[in-house]
Amino acid sequence: MKLYIKNMVCDRCKMAVSDVFERLNLKTKAVTLGEVELEEKALGDEQYQSVKQTLESLGFELLEDKRKMLVAQIKGAVVGLVHYTKEPLKVNLSDFLANKLNTDYSSLSSVFSAEEKNTIEHYYIQQKIERVKELLSYGELTLSEIAFQLNYSSVAHLSAQFKKETGLTPSQFKQDLKRKTLDKV
Incomplete structure (x- = not known):
């Protein structure tokens, strides 16, 4: 069960x-x-x-509720992918989720958006930004290393996405260091 x-x-x-x-x-x-x-x-x-x-x-x-269960499965898969997987994603997110959850992506996307008032892609970005915050707070990796680890195409792309989501640059964030718990993302 x-x-x-x-x-x-x-x-x-x-x-x-x-x-x-x-x-x-x-x-x-x-x-x-x-x-x-x-x-x-x-x-x-x-x-x-x-x-x-x-x-x-x-x-x-x-x-x-089956729809809420599916959303929990999607969130679990995304959180696991971003926070606990060391290997870079070799397929796109939609294929990864469809294969992992054995459901076509359009159904996953539709249910997630209706239940969460957010897209799966934006949730994925939010999780990646929280991971960037975590790695920045440790101070062990450079921004280039973080970008590589999280499969960003460049530091500029990571920085632009970070600024769009948080309103701060990664450097500004490092000075302030405020993070959310994963269930609040």
Whole structure:
């Protein structure tokens, strides 16, 4: 059985969610961004409500609506791609998502836009900018290295996109260092 969880966007979130299922004596097969696969085929009403309430107490939301589940899967795939994948994307984003989620991209795009009032592409850009902010705050990589790591065509392209999204240049940001949590993007 698979459950889809909103606001599960980082490795710490995965650990917290895993802990919830462990405390409730529910065995998991896999815990990935936005998704938990249980060994059980179904949960009883009481178990389901316990899971739901415990997750909500930690700031997560157990999704029941299929469209919201699909949006959570899209977000999980994008966050995983931007924040946790070292290899550059070898295909375009639309092909990556269509293959990963086994759904044609036009359907993914339509559902995402209707539910989020944002496009997948813009969400992807927002995630990339948050990753740039994170890497800038560490101070270990140059802007050129960050641009290369995040598959930007040039430093100028990264800087222009950064300025458009934040209103600041990367240099100005480094002086201020304000970041959002991934679930707020």
